[in-house]
Amino acid sequence: MASVTIYDVAARAGVSIKTVSRVMNKEPNVRPAMRDRVLQAAGELGYSPNLSARSLAGSRSFVIAVFVDAALTIDHWRSERGADYLSRIQLGATLECREAGYHLLIELIDHEGPQVRQEVAALLAALKPDGVILTPPSSDNAVVLELLDKAGTPHVRVGPERAEGLGPRVHMDDVAAAREMTEHLIGLGHRRIGFIIGEPRYGASQARREGYLAAMAAHDLPVSDGWVRQGDFTFQSGMAEAKALLALPDRPTAIFASNDDMALGCVAAIAEAGLMTPGDVSVAGFDDSPSARFSRPQLTTVRQPVAEMSSVAAKLLITRAKTNEPADRPQDLLLPFELIHRASTAPPPR
Structure with a gap:
């Protein structure tokens, strides 16, 4: 037939x-x-x-690519952060692409590999995407941005550390979110608050540390040596750094971790030490991953609008492809975060 x-x-x-x-x-x-x-x-x-026929009929490929950090995806795939972050990025962009008749492709980029320049150039040549959504750390990677600009490929940077750069930027205020969470803990009566930094390659990690320090300084609360620990967004690092915090003579009465996986590692370390969350030590996280809602106790956290950011990014790229707008027109879109109050935070013990 x-x-x-x-x-x-x-x-x-x-x-x-x-x-x-x-x-x-x-x-x-x-x-x-x-x-x-x-x-x-x-x-x-x-x-x-037929997608191929549509591509041949005009200058559009009807493809939007998403550049995702290969290290995050492979190393953390079994963790909530890796799986949940990627699924939310994919969901938001896919819904927008489906509505417009576009196809979404997820591409893993090894930012630390020696062949990143050849890898990205080959992807752009093979796919010829109508646009690229850049997730951290691609959104701040100078090589990736240079190749996209050279190819004239429109791109939207999701959650970049730096404001400068060509093309639209879709992000949330990590500094304000971390400051608000720290203010929440201070409002409960905590004065000794530990903080666990996320993976250092991500700009959001330092932004969240900045927000924590700003809130502590605003209330004239000192940050003792050893209260700020370096994690890497994994459950294991959260558990290890929480153990170090609990071993301090002036141990914190609350710990704020830069993501939910590390926060859950803190809850595990507190339980292993024979203590209770939040009765002895309150714990707060960042992301609002599914594990935050299903943990015991449920985790107080910051909900970042990951799906919404990728949806906005896809819509911007599709609109530009349809209207032939210049690929380098700057645009800055700030989406709101939400502080989620749950059972893992409470006033400190007397």
């Missing part, structure tokens, strides 16, 4: 093939009645547009 073509749909609907193409590509300025007629004809015939 011969496959159904765009000509068959046009004949069934009684319109031109150009009209069918405009409807299938979800282009504007098509009358609703005409759009319905074309979609009805396509449905009756079982027609779906």
